[in-house]
Amino acid sequence: MKFRYANGVPTSTENATANILKAAADPNVISFGGGLPAPELFPVAEMKAATDKVFDKYGRLVLQYAQTLGYPKLREQITDLMKDRHVDAEVENIGVVTGSQQAIDLVARMMINPGDVVIVEDPSYLAAIDVFNSYGAKLVGVPMDEDGMKTDALAETVKKYTKAKFIYTIPNFQNPTGRTMTEERRKELVRVAKEAGIPIVEDDPYGAIRYAGKKLPPLKHFDKDGGVIYLSSFSKILAPGMRLGWLVADKSFMDHFSLMKQNADLHTDNLTQYIVSQFLLDVDLKKHVKKITDAYEHRANLMLELIDKYFPKNVHHSNPEGGMFIWVEIPGGVDTDELFKTCIKNNVAFVPGSAFFAGDIKPGTFRLNFSNMNDEQIKEGIKRMGKAIAEVVDN
Template sequence: MVQFADRMKDMKGSDIRDILRFAAVPGMYYFAGGMPAPELFPVQEMKACADLVMDEMGASAMQYSSTEGYPRLREQIAQRLAEKNNIHADKDQILITSGSQQGLDYAGRVFLNEGDVVVMESPSYLGAINAFKTCQPRFVTVPTDEDGMIMEALDQVLATTPNVKMIYVIPDFQNPTGRTWPLERRKQFMEIVNRYEIPVVEDNPYGELRFDGAPLPALKSLDTKELIIYLGTFSKILAPGYRLAWVCAGAEILKKFNIMQQAASLQASTVSQMETAKYLDTYSVDAHIAAIRETYARRCRLMVDTMAATFPEAVRFTRPKGGLFTWAELPAQIDTRVMAKQALEKMVAYVPGAGFFPNGGNNHCLRLNYSNMPDERIVDGITILAEVIKENLAR
C-alpha cells in the first residue's frame, strides 16, 4: 500500500473547492466561492495588452525570468502601495507570487515548525488554514466581534501561549465575515505585536474594494519594526486567472520568501506579469476598480436587504462595507453542512461556516458571496435560501 507523509492526515480538500464545481451548473444560484463578477473582467483591454506584449517583448515574454518578479510590475505595485495604502516600499521589497495563496504557503513554511503556534482570528480564511496545515502547526484563535479581532483577547493569548511563531490577520473586509477593524484596533494591534515582536501576515485582497466609508491605514503602514508581511493580489481588482499577487516585507524576511519561491516554483508567470504591467501602464485600473465597487455595493445591498426581509429573525448576519462576503450565524440547532445539501437541491450554493474555524465547531454559520451573481438572481436565490432555513427551523 502507498504510504503518505504524516502531514496529509490533517489535509482535506477545501469545502470551497468542493462547492466550486457547482458554479458551472446551469441555473445554480451561486453564492459559494469568492469569484469576481466575470462580466467586469477587462477582456478586450487584456486582449490588446497580450498583443502589445507579444509585439514588444517577443520571445522574452515566454522565457524564464527573475524569482522576485518583472521589475516594471514591482515598480507599479510599489507606487500603488504608496498612493493607496501609505506603504512606502521600494520595488526591491516586493516579491511577485502566483496568487496570495502562494504567499500564504510560503509564510507557513518560512515561520512554522511542526507544533509551533499560529494565531489567527476566529473565524478566518479557510485557504490560509489549509495552507498552514501543511506545516502541522497548532492553531490558536482569537475571538472577534463586529469590529474584528478583540485586542484584549489577543494580548491575553500572546501572554499565555508559548511558541507563537506567526500571527495571521485580514483587517479589511475579512473573509469570511466581511468585517473591518477600526483605526483604534489597528493601533492597539501594533502596540501589542511590537511588544511581543512576532511576525504578522496581513492579508489584504479586499482593501481596495471599499464601497462605503473612508479607507483605513494598512497595518503595514503603521509598522515601525518590519514585523508586518503584507500580501496584496490582482485577483479581485483585475482577474484571478493571471494568478498574480505580491508579498511586501522587510529585506530579511523577504529574502526567505524569495528562497522559498526558488524552491517551490522558481517565479510567477512571465507573460502574466508583462500583460498585467502593460494593462497598468495603458489603462486606468482605478476606473476599473471604481466600476467593481459600484457593482459590488449594489449586490451587497441587494443581498443583505433580501436577507433582512426574508430570513427568520433568529439569524444574525453582517452588513459589509466592502469586499465580497457576508456571514450569517443561524440558530445553533441548524447544521449548515447538512443544510447545504438541501440548498443545493434547490439550486442554491453557499459555503458552510465550519471550515473557517481551524479547531472545529461552529456548524451553525455560513458564508455568502455577493460578487458573482447578477442582481436579480441574488434576490431570487436568497429568497429560496430563506425558505430552506425556515424549513430547518420548523423541524
C-alpha cells in the same frame, strides 16, 4: 501501489474548497459559495490589447526564464499601488507571487515547524487554515466582533503562546465575515504583536474594493520595525485566472523568501507579469476598480435587503463596507452542513461556517458571496434559502 504520504497530506480527501468551486460551476445552481469576482467585469479587451503590445515589444523576452522576485517594472508599479495604500516600500521589499495564496503557502513553509502555534482570527480564511494545518501548525483562534479581531483577547493569547510563529489576519472585509477592523484595533494589534515579538501576516486581497465607510490604512502602515508581512493580489481587481499577487516585507525577510520562491517555481509566470504591467500603463486602474466597487455595492445592498425580507427575523448578518462576503448567524444551534445539503437539493449554495473555524465551531453560521451573481439570481437564491432556513428552524 501504496503511497507513503507525508504527515502534512490530509488523510481525508474531502475538499471544502473543491466542493465550493464544483457547486459554483454547476449551471443549475445559484451559488453564493465561492469567492468569485464577477466575470462580466473582467477587462478582456484591455487585457487583449496589453497582450498584443507585450508580444510585439518583448515577444522572445517574455517567453524566457526571469527573475525570481518578479519583473522589475511591475514591482515598481506595485510600490505605487502601495503608496496609495499609505505604505512606503522599495522594489527590494516587493515579491511577485502566483496569487497571494502562494505567498500564504511560502510564508507558512518558511515559518512553521510541526507543532508551532499560529494565531488566527476565529473564523478565518479556510484555505489559509488548510495551508497552516498542512505544515503541522497548532492553530489558536482569537474571537472577533463587528470591529474585527478582539485585541484584548489577542493580548491574553500572546501571553499564553509566547513562541507563536505569527498572527494571521484579514483586516479589510474579512473572509469569511466581511467585517473590517477599526483603525484603533489595527494600531493596537501592531503594538501587541511588537511587544510580544510575534510577526503579523496581513492578508489584504479585498482592500481596494471599498464602497462604504472610511478608507483605513493597512497594518503595514503602522509597522515601524518590519514585523508585518503584507500580502495582496490582482485577482479581485483584475482577474483571478491570471494568478498574480504580491508580498511586501522587510529586506531581510525577502532575502530568505526569494530562496523559497525559487525552490517552489523559479518565478511567477513572466508573460502574465508583463501583460499586467502593460495594462497598468494603459488603463486607469482607479476607474476600473470604481466600476467593480459600484457593482458590488449594488449586489451587497440587494442581498442584505433580501436577507432581511426572506430570512427569519432572529437571523443576524454582517454589514460589509466592501469586499465580497456576508456572514450569517442563525440562533439555536442549526447544523449548517445539513442546511447546505438541503439548499443544494433546491439548487442554491453557500459555505457552511464549519470550514472557517480554527477552534470550536460556532453552529448556525455560514458565508454568502454576492459578487458573482446577477440581480435575478440573488433574488431567487435568497428566496430559496429563506424557505430552507425557515423549514430547518421550524423543525
